[in-house]
Amino acid sequence: MIKFKRYFPILDWGRRYDVATLGDDLTAAVIVTLMLIPQSLAYALLAGLPPEVGLYASIAPILLYAIFGNSSALAVGPVAVVSLLTASAIGQVVEPGTASYAAAALTLAFLSGILLLVMGVLRLGFLANFLSHPVIAGFITASGVLIAASQLKHVLGVPADGHTLFEIALSLVGHIRETHVLSLMIGASVIAFLFFVRSGLKPVLTALGVPARLASFITKAGPVFAVGATTAISWAYGLEARGVAIVGVVPQTLPPLTVPDWSPELIRTLFIPAALMSVIGFVESVSVAKTLAARRRQRINPDQELIGLGAANLGAAFTGGYPVTGGFARSVVNFDAGARTPAAGAFTAVGIGIAALCLTPLIYYLPKATLAGTIIVAVLSLVDFSILKATWRYATSDFIAVFATIVLTLSLGVEVGVASGVVLSILLHITKTSKPHIAEVGRVPGTEHFRNIHRHAVETSPTLLALRIDESLYFANANFLEDMVLNRLSQDGSQIRDVVLMFSAVNAVDYSALETLEALNTRLLESGVRLHLSEVKGPVMDKLAPTRFIEHLSGKVFLSQNDAWAALSVMPPERISPPSP
Amino acid sequence: MIKFKRYFPILDWGRRYDVATLGDDLTAAVIVTLMLIPQSLAYALLAGLPPEVGLYASIAPILLYAIFGNSSALAVGPVAVVSLLTASAIGQVVEPGTASYAAAALTLAFLSGILLLVMGVLRLGFLANFLSHPVIAGFITASGVLIAASQLKHVLGVPADGHTLFEIALSLVGHIRETHVLSLMIGASVIAFLFFVRSGLKPVLTALGVPARLASFITKAGPVFAVGATTAISWAYGLEARGVAIVGVVPQTLPPLTVPDWSPELIRTLFIPAALMSVIGFVESVSVAKTLAARRRQRINPDQELIGLGAANLGAAFTGGYPVTGGFARSVVNFDAGARTPAAGAFTAVGIGIAALCLTPLIYYLPKATLAGTIIVAVLSLVDFSILKATWRYATSDFIAVFATIVLTLSLGVEVGVASGVVLSILLHITKTSKPHIAEVGRVPGTEHFRNIHRHAVETSPTLLALRIDESLYFANANFLEDMVLNRLSQDGSQIRDVVLMFSAVNAVDYSALETLEALNTRLLESGVRLHLSEVKGPVMDKLAPTRFIEHLSGKVFLSQNDAWAALSVMPPERISPPSP
Secondary structure: OHHHHHHOOHHHHHHHOOHHHHHHHHHHHHHHHHHHHHHHHHHHHHOOOOHHHHHHOOOHHHHHHHHHOOOOOOEEEOOHHHHHHHHHHHHOOOOOOOHHHHHHHHHHHHHHHHHHHHHHHOOOHHHHHHOOHHHHHHHHHHHHHHHHHHHHHHHHOOOOOOOOHHHHHHHHHHHHHHOOHHHHHHHHHHHHHHHHHHHHHHHHHHHOOOOHHHHHHHHHOHHHHHHHHHHHHHHHOOOOOOOOOEOOOOOOOOOOOOOOOOOHHHHHHHHHHHHHHHHHHHHHHHHHHHHHHHHOOOOOOHHHHHHHHHHHHHHHHHOOOOOOEEEHHHHHHHHHOOOOOOHHHHHHHHHHHHHHHHHHHHHOOOEHHHHHHHHHHHHHOOOOOHHHHHHHHHOHHHHHHHHHHHHHHHHHOHHHHHHHHHHHHHHHHHHHHOOOOEEEEEEOOOOOOEEEOOOOOEEEOOOEEEEEEOOOEOHHHHHHHHHHHHHHHHHHOOOOOEEEEEOOOOOOEOHHHHHHHHHHHHHHHHOOOEEEEEOOOHHHHHHHOOOHHHHOOOOOEEOOHHHHHHHHOOOOOOEEEOOOO | OHHHHHHOOHHHHHHHOOHHHHHHHHHHHHHHHHHHHHHHHHHHHHOOOOHHHHHHOOOHHHHHHHHHOOOOOOEEEOOHHHHHHHHHHHHOOOOOOOHHHHHHHHHHHHHHHHHHHHHHHOOOHHHHHHOOHHHHHHHHHHHHHHHHHHHHHHHHOOOOOOOOHHHHHHHHHHHHHHOOHHHHHHHHHHHHHHHHHHHHHHHHHHHOOOOHHHHHHHHHOHHHHHHHHHHHHHHHOOOOOOOOOEOOOOOOOOOOOOOOOOOHHHHHHHHHHHHHHHHHHHHHHHHHHHHHHHHOOOOOOHHHHHHHHHHHHHHHHHOOOOOOEEEHHHHHHHHHOOOOOOHHHHHHHHHHHHHHHHHHHHHOOOEHHHHHHHHHHHHHOOOOOHHHHHHHHHOHHHHHHHHHHHHHHHHHOHHHHHHHHHHHHHHHHHHHHOOOOEEEEEEOOOOOOEEEOOOOOEEEOOOEEEEEEOOOEOHHHHHHHHHHHHHHHHHHOOOOOEEEEEOOOOOOEOHHHHHHHHHHHHHHHHOOOEEEEEOOOHHHHHHHOOOHHHHHOOOOEEOOHHHHHHHHOOOOOOEEEOOOO
């Protein structure tokens, strides 16, 4: 039973469910449903899929997340970045608009679901930590730019294509003379209207005496209003006949049961994109979920979150959807609207189900330019180049990672961009730690403290070289230590007879470092210099004790640096080194 | 002039050259030349190239290394692992035995030379540190097995092919019935003879009263003797007519001037293999050079070593050679034979030049089975599976890296093997450091020392949580810290009002960690808990000081943990926690 409960958070919150909670959850569900209908249609369009796929991806996945997820506020469904990744991954294999394109989207959702589930069961949520914040921020910003650019074709009413900013721009410029004025008018109006709603409407409403809560609700309904109004105009004036691209026939059903395309070739091709998409979606979801949970002093279990998102994606794979994850803006709205449990999500799913059954005939006349406009306004809030400035000020290596991620995402596409960012940030980290801080230390007179000889007035002994190593030793920095010691000895090697490595900050020694220490011991011995250790931590000593290195160590292992000083220093101390200016 | 000297170590040792040094260098050169003639022929064969290419790769490259290299004992030329990598890289693009195969080998040497030179000039030698010792050891061992297996076809006198152990074994088994008995007799005799020379001959000679130095010299000449004897037998008994594969016509000239194949397609394909080969060759060379230099208390500059090896490979590219690096066994022989300066290498080059001019007609009858036998005996000394046992005992992550490298090299080929090993060892390192050691500390009564509450009898205060972080904070471990603090608070959160992070072992905080600290500060503040820092190192504080995190920090930055204790602890201390058993 305990084990069972681990995988079903619903068993926990379900037992405490009451009428007050129900009211809160229902209110939140209504608001999120209104927000999700245009978003789900628009993001399906962005992913290169028929609009109803967006609705389908907002029903079963949300229900499954409500059962397996553990965030009370996370609103799962189609999101911008994952839709872009879907378009990029499938667009390279299958022709958009075909039946096999939709089947490949199911495969992608299936792979993503399996990967997330496996990671959750194996508790591999920590793998998401390999994505550094600058890389994520750079990637999201660049994705926002790419998405906005890719939607301009619908606003301009021209054909255009491409997976990089350059390709998209080139394609748009090539068709710019064919711009369809009516589509542009609709798209531009929608964009202008939504920007007004976002930034200017709330103050106006408040000034008019509308209560804050209602004003907030009205601004959230902006996209729904834009969709309704332009659909009505499109119908009334017969815009389809005038060349405005419209959504067209949307099947009036609940989600169909579907089976993904299992062909091994397709699975092989989509595996890496699915992995990238899963990790990125997971990182985004968890960071939103954590932020919202902290506001109510709740905790999010990342591994359970993997299981919830995995189940949601499997649900999408078998009910005609495409990859989903937790959306940022939508979750915040859900939270602010009062969602108390995952049941709010379940009610949202019911709302979307009703929309799929009843509202789809009305969507027929909806101009694609309207959907493109809502996407553009939504994603431009993701674009935030300030991360460049912030990292530039703080640390060069972080700046390099974010800059490379942005440039490569825009110029080579989303997958290359994010993969390069991750690899680069890991390599930069290894590079930084490959030159650890090593301080030559001496004794603070009259104490048992040992400090950097270049910063403090300390006693040293001419035959004793004491080095404090401020980093764990591993393959990338072990050689640096060896080089440093040997270089130091070749400077005034005639006097030094003992080298003490102070291990107070060494938390681990890997096998490469162990071999390097062994080699250092041998080389020092050949020059008549003994090697000693001091202040080795318990767990590190446990590892080292049975090795050849300790067996053949020319010197001793001292419990404290002071013991080493007492045993090895030539008294009286020859000089007191001055502190650096 | 100073700058010039940096790139020309010859200007340093050349000024001190005298007759005694000349004698030592000449002796070493004669011995190394005798060793190098059969090796260079055999390794060219292993690389899929005509035997004379091995000789050419041992002339200009050695001369150039003598000018630019800074190891007095390193013997540069064709080596086993780089030859295998050459065969693997080119064999996937060009048909072996063709003229374009030889041209591609020149391209590979050219790319390798350029990469090494660029790394040397930019002082990127530290990049080699990314290869962990277990990965290198596993790779060398697996390569030795692959090379020995690939040479069995010459010993058996059958055609066989493949770049993985499975392919080679399958191919050999398929042809086993066609085994050519005479070839097998020659190959097996050579192998048996060389093993005897290596392990049994020296004691016999010593027992017969032969001086140790001469005995050692005779054992080194074993391969030359085997080559001479089997060539004579092959000629005397007309073995070519009986179906024994022989070396055949070898042009009787000095190295030709050649130009690599510059086609962009080829360069693109060979770039990654060239990079891998360069780094692996460099790591091997430097480790040999360092070991030998240490015995004479000399130092090796790795960046100059890159320039020396780069020049050697460019030399190979323009004089009909193929990629070269410093050989292990050969360098040790060179050192033991008394080589004092890189001039010994130059004399070796002259010796090989004489061989190319005068001895090549004699090589005509040399059976390929003999060369294969010398390779097999040479590479089996590289095979050392004890690294598996050693890492197994020492640390799981090192064992995983070495095991994966061996298995993947044998099963998927050399390039995939070593690349996977490198990636895996880096990921395992990141994984290990992603869960840093964080100790909850309390005060040792009556002192200013703070120790782990689970290991020592210390005073704590019920409203104060003091955590010592034993690792630098960066993207992979920042979340772990946050989760740990928040989990700790949710355990007995009612009492804790202050959290102090003791930064005594934190040497760096990257941008991701900074953002996490900022989020932690906000989340704690929302729960009414203040966040403080203590013992922040100077360089870390310099970075943090101007950030929003410090600006909005709810608590203080204390110089020492004792100051924090004095300011925040509720006196008298509520309990003395017991040490763990």
